[in-house]
Amino acid sequence: MANCPTITPMSRRWIQLATFAAYLPSAALPVLAERADAPGGPLDPSVLVVPFCLAFAAGFALWGRVADRVAAERVIVLALGLAAVSGAMVALAPSEPALIVARALQGAATAGVPPAAQAALARSRTEHETGRALSPMMLAVAFAVLTGPAIAQLLGDAAGWTVTALVVSCLLPLLLAATAARAALIARGGGPRRTAGTAPYAHPRGVYAGWIVSACVLAGHWTVLTRIAEAVGADGLGHGHDWTGLAPLTGALGLPLVVLAARAGDRAGPRAPMVATLIAGALGFALAATASTLALFVAAAGVGLAVYWAYLPVVAMQVQRSAGEAARGRAAGGLYASMWCAAAGAGALASLAPSWRVVLAGAGLSWTIGAIVAGRAFIGEPAAARAEVAAAPATA
Structure with missing residues (x-):
C-alpha cells in the first residue's frame, strides 16, 4: 500500500x-x-x-x-x-x-x-x-x-x-x-482521496458478512444491557439488594482483549478470533440465562460483556480488508449503521420479552448466528502463512 x-x-x-x-x-x-x-x-x-x-x-x-x-x-x-x-x-x-x-x-x-x-x-x-x-x-x-x-x-x-x-x-x-x-492528520503527499463515482467493494461478500455479524452482536449485547437491571436488582437475583452497577462493570475487564484480538486478527485473519469471541460470548449469555445465583449470573454474563470489546477491532478489520481502497468510508458507514439499527430494533423487541432469561437466551442465539456467518464468510489465515505451514514438514 x-x-x-x-x-x-x-x-x-x-x-x-x-x-x-x-x-x-x-x-x-x-x-x-x-x-x-x-x-x-x-x-x-x-x-x-x-x-x-x-x-x-x-x-x-x-x-x-x-x-x-x-x-x-x-x-x-x-x-x-x-x-x-x-x-x-x-x-x-x-x-x-x-x-x-x-x-x-x-x-x-x-x-x-x-x-x-x-x-x-x-x-x-x-x-x-x-x-x-x-x-x-x-x-x-x-x-x-x-x-x-x-x-x-x-x-x-x-x-x-x-x-x-x-x-x-x-x-x-x-x-x-x-x-x-x-x-497534520494526513502527511504531505497523501492528499485527499476522491472518486468519480461510487466505487464497488473489492469483496462484497466479506463486507456484507461484517455488517450481518455486527447486527447479530449488537442486537444481543444491547438487549442484555437493557434488561440486566431486572436480573441483578432487588426483585431478581439480588434478593433484596440492587447490584445493577456490578455486572456491566465486568465488561471493563475485556478492554485488554481489544489489543489482543486485533493482533490475533493481523496474524491469522479475522475469522478465527471472531468465531472464538462469539462462541465464548454466546456460551456466557446462555449460561447466564439459566443462572440461579447472582455470582453465577455476573460471571457468565460478564464473559459476554467482556468479549464484546474483542469483537470491535476484528469486525472493523474484516470490513476494511474486504472494502477496497476506494470504498473504505462507505463500508465503515454501513458497518456502524448495522450496529446501531440492530441495537435499536432489538432493544424494542427485548422490551416485549416476558423475562430477562428469555432476553439472555436470545442474545446467546444471536451471537451463535454471528459465529456461523463469520465462520463461513470472514477472511481466514493468509495464504502465504498456510503455504509455509504446509511446506514445513517437507523441509524438516
Missing part, C-alpha cells in the same frame, strides 16, 4: 480523541435525564437516547460516502464543528421538544467521525496491520462508553445541566477542530 497516506503518531492520538469526543455525548448525557434543571426535566432517559441513536444510525451511510471523496481530516473537522454547534443547542434547549430536535442533530453530526476515522486509520498501514491500526480507535470508543456516565454525573452534581452538557458536548470537539491543522 505504498500509495497510502502516512499518518503521524500525533495525528493518531488526534483521531483517538476525536472518536472519544464523538461517543462521549451518547453515553454521558442520558444519566442526567432525571435532573430537574434539564430542559423540560425531569425527563425519561429515552428522550436523550432515542433521537440521538436514530440520527446517529441514519447519518453513517451519508458520512461514509463523503469520507471516500474528501480527505479524512476535513470530514472529521466538519463533523466535530457541527457536533459542537448541536451540542450547544442541546445544552441551551429551552424545552423538551427543542431538546429532542437538538439531540437528533447532535447524533447526525457526530456520525461523521467514526467512518472517516476508521477509513483513515485503515489506509495508514498494510492490509495485515489493519487490526493494529484500528485497535486504538476501539479503545477510545470503550473509554467513552464506560467513563461517560461517571463524568456526566460528577459534573452534573457540581455544575448542573447546562455547564455539563456544554463541557461534554462542545469542549473537546472545539479543541480538536482548532488543532486539526497542527495535528
Whole structure:
C-alpha cells in the first residue's frame, strides 16, 4: 500500500480523541435525564437516547460516502464543528421538544467521525496491520462508553445541566477542530482521496458478512444491557439488594482483549478470533440465562460483556480488508449503521420479552448466528502463512 497516506503518531492520538469526543455525548448525557434543571426535566432517559441513536444510525451511510471523496481530516473537522454547534443547542434547549430536535442533530453530526476515522486509520498501514491500526480507535470508543456516565454525573452534581452538557458536548470537539491543522492528520503527499463515482467493494461478500455479524452482536449485547437491571436488582437475583452497577462493570475487564484480538486478527485473519469471541460470548449469555445465583449470573454474563470489546477491532478489520481502497468510508458507514439499527430494533423487541432469561437466551442465539456467518464468510489465515505451514514438514 505504498500509495497510502502516512499518518503521524500525533495525528493518531488526534483521531483517538476525536472518536472519544464523538461517543462521549451518547453515553454521558442520558444519566442526567432525571435532573430537574434539564430542559423540560425531569425527563425519561429515552428522550436523550432515542433521537440521538436514530440520527446517529441514519447519518453513517451519508458520512461514509463523503469520507471516500474528501480527505479524512476535513470530514472529521466538519463533523466535530457541527457536533459542537448541536451540542450547544442541546445544552441551551429551552424545552423538551427543542431538546429532542437538538439531540437528533447532535447524533447526525457526530456520525461523521467514526467512518472517516476508521477509513483513515485503515489506509495508514498494510492490509495485515489493519487490526493494529484500528485497535486504538476501539479503545477510545470503550473509554467513552464506560467513563461517560461517571463524568456526566460528577459534573452534573457540581455544575448542573447546562455547564455539563456544554463541557461534554462542545469542549473537546472545539479543541480538536482548532488543532486539526497542527495535528497534520494526513502527511504531505497523501492528499485527499476522491472518486468519480461510487466505487464497488473489492469483496462484497466479506463486507456484507461484517455488517450481518455486527447486527447479530449488537442486537444481543444491547438487549442484555437493557434488561440486566431486572436480573441483578432487588426483585431478581439480588434478593433484596440492587447490584445493577456490578455486572456491566465486568465488561471493563475485556478492554485488554481489544489489543489482543486485533493482533490475533493481523496474524491469522479475522475469522478465527471472531468465531472464538462469539462462541465464548454466546456460551456466557446462555449460561447466564439459566443462572440461579447472582455470582453465577455476573460471571457468565460478564464473559459476554467482556468479549464484546474483542469483537470491535476484528469486525472493523474484516470490513476494511474486504472494502477496497476506494470504498473504505462507505463500508465503515454501513458497518456502524448495522450496529446501531440492530441495537435499536432489538432493544424494542427485548422490551416485549416476558423475562430477562428469555432476553439472555436470545442474545446467546444471536451471537451463535454471528459465529456461523463469520465462520463461513470472514477472511481466514493468509495464504502465504498456510503455504509455509504446509511446506514445513517437507523441509524438516
